[in-house]
Amino acid sequence: MLQRVCNHTALLVVGVAIGAALTAGWHGVTATPQAHAVATHGSDNFAIATGLVDDDIEALYFLDYLTGDLRAAIVNRRNGQFTGYFRYNVMQDFEAVGDPARFLMVTGMANLPRGSGPTQIAKALIYVAEASSGQVAAYVLPFNSTLNSSGALQSGTFIRVARGSFRDAFVRDE
Known part of the structure; x- marks a missing residue:
C-alpha cells in the first residue's frame, strides 16, 4: 500500500514538473507581439x-x-x-x-x-x-x-x- 502511494505521488510530482515546463515553454513561444495602431x-x-x-x-x-x-x-x-x-x-x-x-x-x-x-x-x-x-x-x-x-x-x-x-x-x- 505504501509503495502504491509513493508511485502515485511520484507520478504526480513528475506530471506537475512536466506541465510547468511545458507551460513556461509554451508561454515563451506564444508571446503576443506588440501592436502599433494609428488613428x-x-x-x-x-x-x-x-x-x-x-x-x-x-x-x-x-x-x-x-x-x-x-x-x-x-x-x-x-x-x-x-x-x-x-x-x-x-x-x-x-x-x-x-x-x-x-x-x-x-x-x-x-x-x-x-x-x-x-x-x-x-x-x-x-x-x-x-x-x-x-x-x-x-x-x-x-x-x-x-x-x-x-x-x-x-x-x-x-x-x-x-x-x-x-x-x-x-x-x-x-
Missing part, C-alpha cells in the same frame, strides 16, 4: 492623425484644409507635456489646387534610413493628398530624441520626401 479623423476643415516618431512616442498631426498648415505636436517622455512643435505649409507642394482645397491625410510606417546623431527622421510618414487634382505628397518629421529625453523644447519643419500624382494613373474606358 486618423477628418472633418470639413481639418484632419488629425497620430503616428510613431520613435519606438515609444507618437506625434499628433493636424492639417488645416483652409490654410494648408500641417502641424505636429510631440508629448515629452519626461514631463508629459507637449514640447515638440513642427509646422509646414503644404500648399506650396500642390499645383493648381481648387478653391477650397480638398485634402486627405493618413500616416504610415516607413523604414527609411533615419540617420545618425540626436536628430533623426520619425518612423512615420505623413501622406497628404488633394482629392480634386489627385496629387499626393509624403512628409517626415526630423525628431531630436535627446531634446525630448531632457524635456527641452524643440521646433522645426517637416521634410517632403516624395511627391506625385495618382490622377493620371487611372485607366479610363473610352
